[in-house]
Amino acid sequence: MAVQRKKRKRRELFALGNEAVAEGALLAGCSFYAGYPITPSTEIMEVMANRLPLIEDGVFIQMEDEIASMGATIGASLAGRKAMTATSGPGFALMQEHIGYACMVEAPLVVVNVMRGGPSTGLPTSPAQADVQMARWGTHGDHPIIVLSASNVQECLEMTVTAFNFAEKYRTPVILLLDEVTAHTREKITVPDPDEVEILSRVEPTVPPEWFKPYADTARGVPAMAPIGSGYRTHVTGLTHDVMGYPTQRPDEVKDAMLRLFRKIDQYYGDIQMSDEYMLDDAEVAVVAYGSVARSAHLAVEQARERGAKAGLLTLKTLFPFPRPAVEKLTHRCHTVVVPEMNMGQMSREVKRVNNGRTKVRTINRVDGQIITPSEILKAIL
Amino acid sequence: MADVTQLIHDYLRHNKKFPHVFCAGCGHGIVLGSLIRSVHALGLPKDDVVLVAGIGCSGRMAVYVDFNTVHTTHGRALTFATGIKMANPKLKVICVMGDGDALSIGGNHLIHAARRNIGVTALILNNHIYGMTGGQCSSATPQGDISMTTPFGSLEKSFDIMDMCKAAGASYVARGTSFHAIQMDRLISSAIMHPGFSVVEVFSPCPTQYGRKNKFRNAVDMYKWLKSNTVKVETLKDPDQKPADGRIPIGVFRDVEEPGLEERYFELQRKLMGQNR
Ligand SMILES: Cc1ncc(C[n+]2csc(CCOP(=O)(O)OP(=O)(O)O)c2C)c(N)n1
Ligand code: SF4
Numbered sequence: 001m002a003v004q005r006k007k008r009k010r011r012e013l014f015a016l017g018n019e020a021v022a023e024g025a026l027l028a029g030c031s032f033y034a035g036y037p038i039t040p041s042t043e044i045m046e047v048m049a050n051r052l053p054l055i056e057d058g059v060f061i062q063m064e065d066e067i068a069s070m071g072a073t074i075g076a077s078l079a080g081r082k083a084m085t086a087t088s089g090p091g092f093a094l095m096q097e098h099i100g101y102a103c104m105v106e107a108p109l110v111v112v113n114v115m116r117g118g119p120s121t122g123l124p125t126s127p128a129q130a131d132v133q134m135a136r137w138g139t140h141g142d143h144p145i146i147v148l149s150a151s152n153v154q155e156c157l158e159m160t161v162t163a164f165n166f167a168e169k170y171r172t173p174v175i176l177l178l179d180e181v182t183a184h185t186r187e188k189i190t191v192p193d194p195d196e197v198e199i200l201s202r203v204e205p206t207v208p209p210e211w212f213k214p215y216a217d218t219a220r221g222v223p224a225m226a227p228i229g230s231g232y233r234t235h236v237t238g239l240t241h242d243v244m245g246y247p248t249q250r251p252d253e254v255k256d257a258m259l260r261l262f263r264k265i266d267q268y269y270g271d272i273q274m275s276d277e278y279m280l281d282d283a284e285v286a287v288v289a290y291g292s293v294a295r296s297a298h299l300a301v302e303q304a305r306e307r308g309a310k311a312g313l314l315t316l317k318t319l320f321p322f323p324r325p326a327v328e329k330l331t332h333r334c335h336t337v338v339v340p341e342m343n344m345g346q347m348s349r350e351v352k353r354v355n356n357g358r359t360k361v362r363t364i365n366r367v368d369g370q371i372i373t374p375s376e377i378l379k380a381i382l
Numbered sequence: 383m384a385d386v387t388q389l390i391h392d393y394l395r396h397n398k399k400f401p402h403v404f405c406a407g408c409g410h411g412i413v414l415g416s417l418i419r420s421v422h423a424l425g426l427p428k429d430d431v432v433l434v435a436g437i438g439c440s441g442r443m444a445v446y447v448d449f450n451t452v453h454t455t456h457g458r459a460l461t462f463a464t465g466i467k468m469a470n471p472k473l474k475v476i477c478v479m480g481d482g483d484a485l486s487i488g489g490n491h492l493i494h495a496a497r498r499n500i501g502v503t504a505l506i507l508n509n510h511i512y513g514m515t516g517g518q519c520s521s522a523t524p525q526g527d528i529s530m531t532t533p534f535g536s537l538e539k540s541f542d543i544m545d546m547c548k549a550a551g552a553s554y555v556a557r558g559t560s561f562h563a564i565q566m567d568r569l570i571s572s573a574i575m576h577p578g579f580s581v582v583e584v585f586s587p588c589p590t591q592y593g594r595k596n597k598f599r600n601a602v603d604m605y606k607w608l609k610s611n612t613v614k615v616e617t618l619k620d621p622d623q624k625p626a627d628g629r630i631p632i633g634v635f636r637d638v639e640e641p642g643l644e645e646r647y648f649e650l651q652r653k654l655m656g657q658n659r
Contacts, residue, residue, distance in 0.1 A: 032469055053651050054658055059468045061647075064494040068461040071454065071491075075434075075465025078452065079473070083465070101455055228450045228466060229473050231429050235395075235445055237453035246445060 011191040017156040017183040018086075021112055021176070022047035023191050024160030025084050029199055030110070032059045032083040034072035036091060039124045040180040041114035044086040066091035070098035070111070077107040078236060080227025082164055082201075086112035089131055090121060093138070099173055100139035101238045103261065106215070106223070108167035108202055110160070112176045114183040117369045126369030127180035129291055132346035135175045136320045142258070144265040146174045146272060147320040151294040153187040159317065165200040166272060170264055171222050177319060179342065181292035181371055205232060213243045215257065221264030265321060273323035276315040279305065283312030285381050286330040287338045288351055290316040293372050297340060300377035311381045322350045331358040338380045340364035340372045393418045393428070395448050403442050407593075407601025409560030409586030413507055414443050416563055417476070420570040421449075432475045434463040436483035439513040439588075443478050457487030460495045463502045471501065471644040474574055481508040481522035485541050489521065496550035499578035501642025505570070506543055506581065509588035517591030528595045543583045544635045554580035555636040557615075560587060561608035562632060569634065578642045585612075585630075 015023065021044050025033075033048040045062075052058035059076070063069040069085045076083040087095065092113040102109060115131045117123025131138075135147045146166050150159040156178065163174040205212045205224040214234040216223050226232030239247040240254050248254060265272065279301055280286060289297040294315040304311035312334075314326060327350075330337055337359050339348035348363045355361055362380050366372050390396075404411050421431055428449050435444035437456035444451040450473075454462045463477045484492050484506045495502060511529055512518045519529035519536050522543070526535045547555045554576040558566040566584060573580035587593060587604035598604045615621050615633035625631065641649075 032465070034465060053647075053654055056655070058651070059647070061464070061468055063461065063464070064490055067458060068464070068491055068494070071458045071461025072465030072468070075452075075462035075467075076469040077465075078462075079466045079469035081469045083469075097455055098458070227470075228432055228452070229429065229470050233428060233448055233450050235451045235453070237445070238455060239453065 006195065008193040008196060010193055013189050013191060014186060015153055015189050016043055016186050017150070017153045017178060018043035018114065019047050020153045020156035020189055021086065021160045021178070022051065024157035025110070025164065026051060026055070027157070027191065027194060027197060028082065028161045028164035029201070030082045030084050030164060031055065031057055032073070032076040032081040033085065034061045034063050034069045034076070034083070035085045035087065036063055036066050036069050038088045038091045040116055040183050041086045041088045041112060044112060066094040067098065070095040073109050074098060074102050074105070074107045077102070077109045078105070078228050080230070082108070082168070084110040084112065086114065088114050088116050089118045092131060092134065096138040097140070100141055100143065102173040103139065103143040103145065104238050105236050106171040106225070107173065108171050108225075109173050110163045110167055110176060111173060112160070112178065114178045114180060116180055117367070123369040125180065127292065127342055127371055128367070128369065129179050129293070129342040130346070130367070131177065132319060132343065135177050144262050145320060146170070146172060146265065146318070147177055148174065148317060149177045149290045149319055150182055150317070151291050151315060152182065153185055154189045155317070156182060157189055157191065161197060161199070165198070168200045168202045169222070170268065171202060171225060172265065177291070179291040185292070204230070209233070214245045215241060215243045217243070217256070217260055221260050221267065269321055272318055272321060273326065274317040275323050275326045276317065278313040278315070280312035280314060280330065282310055284310040284334050285312070285336045285338060286334045287311065287313045287340065287377060287381065288316065288327060288330070288347070289313065289340055290319060290347065293340050293342060296372050296374045297377050299374040300381060303374065303378050304381045307382065309382055316347070319347070322354070324354050327351055327354045331355045334359055336360040336362055338362045338364065338377065340377050340380070342366050342372060389418060389422055390415070393422070393448055394446055402446055404439065405590045407587065407589040407604070408439070409509065409584070409588070410440055410443065410507055412560040412563055413505065413566070413584050413586055414447065416566040416570055417505070418447065419567050420574060423567070424571055424574060426474055426574070430472065430474055432466055432473050434459045434466065434475060434477045436479040436488065437514070438480035438483050440478055440480040440483065440507040457483050458491060459483065460488060460491040460502065460504065464495060464498070464500050467500055467502050467644055468647070471648065475501070476503045476505060476574065478505045478507065480513065481506060481510065482512045482520040485521040485543065493546065493550040496547050496552035496579050496581070498643045499551055499553055499640055501577055501579065501644050503573045503576070503580045503582070506583045507586040508543065508583050509586050509592055510540075511588050511592035513588045513591050517595065529592075543581065547581045548636050552581050553578035553636065553638045553640040554634075556581070556634045557583045557585070557632045559585040559608040559612060559632060561605045562612070565632070572634070572637070576637070577645065578640045
């Protein structure tokens with residue numbers, strides 16, 4: 001029989017970053033959304049409210065607050081769904097206890113935080129990048145986490161798909177950090193045909209229920225996951241648990257459980273950390289940026305090159321685990337690293353840690369709800 | 383007695399996490415027994431039952447019993463239960479919470495679960511105190527009672543769970559006690575089979591943290607009190623009126639057939655998808 005070549009069904013959209021996130025989620029197989037509205041993330045929720053009831057088993061529910069949204073999202077994930085919620089700073093703060101819970105029970109899910117100015121209710125409609133360290137360290141307890149970002153609308157779609165894939169592959173919550181500029185910029189994007197995109201799903205057990213160890217260590221460090229109701233009756237708890245999922249305080253079991261949580265992320269560091277290089281081959285000054293600031297930086301680097309300065313740009317797409325090798329490389333080749341960001345230095349802190357005094361680290365910080373312009377970055381490069 | 387033991391062995395993870403944490407005389411064990419008998423009598427497959435628990439002594443129930451069990455965070459069990467039920471409406475989702483869990487930290491989730499009429503059963507084990515943290519007052523501690531944080535007597539009124547859940551829209555609302563175990567079996571069975579949001583409050587004595595500090599000498603005293611200070615709601619002339627003698631009504635306060643949120647949601651979805659075809 002001749003192979004039927006299927007016509008690719010790509011769609012072009014003129015979409016907001018937030019709308020692209022929703023498109024990406026649906027593409028990745030997200031069938032559950034629970035949320036609570038907050039600027040500047042609300043459009044994600046609104047698109048999901050419109051789309052999910054129209055797809056088979058798609059569930060949308062508006063909860064009473066962000067704590068509830070996160071609880072419901074975890075519940076759905078445990079019941080086998082690809083689940084997502086989206087919020088902004090104040091809501092993200094409320095979600096923290098449950099993000100920790102999701103890490104502990106290894107529930108795959110995606111949390112989008114479209115950052116706004118803070119602290120507190122701060123600047124609801126102004127851009128900021130002030131939740132970088134909260135995304136990494138906001139929960140109580142020690143655990144690794146995956147934090148991604150995007151700097152344009154197409155990337156919003158792509159990184160949302162990646163976020164779901166990482167969540168499923170590593171059985172962990174994944175946080176997608178966006179800033180208001182990216183979320184509210186409207187650009188032409190291409191939504192790929194589902195067949196063109198690699199979509200990963202969690203590994204389910206194949207052993208009979210009596211043999212199943214829900215938190216068993218494996219070579220990958222990621223245990224198989226049985227959806228609630230599939231015949232594998234297991235215990236899920238936020239308490240530190242043994243391989244069977246039952247609470248334990250035995251130091252050896254506690255240590256094994258904790259170290260596995262770290263190892264399953266650490267050993268796939270190379271897979272997880274993503275960044276884009278632009279004109280870095282011969283660069284003497286490197287800009288390290290993420291989110292919408294990376295776009296200003298891109299223009300600044302072009303302008304610097306026009307003026308004969310050897311400048312380059314490293315755009316971080318993975319914020320945590322921090323892409324150390326990519327940054328470390330710069331600190332061996334350049335005399336200066338410039339870190340522009342819309343906060344008082346939450347990412348330059350990481351760069352300085354890796355830099356180890358090898359180069360100058362020049363920071364550009366804005367906390368006035370304004371974007372960082374190319375000319376500000378250009379000035380720091382020259 | 384032998385039958386009961388047999389049943390327990392079928393449903394408990396007996397080889398795993400015993401001895402249990404409950405004190406001698408604690409009402410929580412009686413509720414667990416009643417829950418097991420109810421599920422058994424209803425003939426529900428264990429695979430279809432999800433027990434979602436909060437944090438507290440009551441929350442520990444989840445680890446002992448061989449259903450799908452989820453031990454969540456303090457006060458938020460109903461939010462997880464809502465996600466599970468919406469993700470897989472075929473499951474019988476039962477939430478077990480303490481009074482601190484359900485009314486204080488989780489009060490908002492309780493009224494919203496009731497308002498949504500989500501098809502989840504909430505078992506509220508009301509021992510009038512925070513047991514696990516050592517006996518501080520909860521929002522169900524009766525006014526005037528002594529706790530670790532109200533050493534001079536509580537000044538605040540306590541919630542009436544029945545009134546609150548009825549007002550918020552729960553379609554099945556009932557109260558029982560750990561003394562009235564046979565009635566409790568009935569209440570819990572009906573609640574589990576009820577289509578919308580069902581609430582069963584159980585007065586569950588905590589001799590260790592509450593009884594000791596208040597007027598009770600021992601656990602037996604507490605059960606005797608439950609026997610003589612409660613009255614079946616059916617026997618009251620006006621079920622909405624609190625008895626003048628101060629006795630506490632027990633029984634079913636509301637039972638109306640209303641589809642749960644999940645039923646209404648998937649019904650809408652079928653319609654929308656039909657139109658879209
Ligand atoms: C967010 C949060 N706050 C506080 C606690 C501490 N805590 C654990 S159990 C509990 C109260 C338990 O009382 P209740 O819910 O009435 O259940 P009981 O132990 O009486 O059965 C509290 C306050 C916690 N675990 N999490
Ligand atoms: S402290 Fe109270 S509620 Fe907790 S197990 Fe003991 S008697 Fe029961």
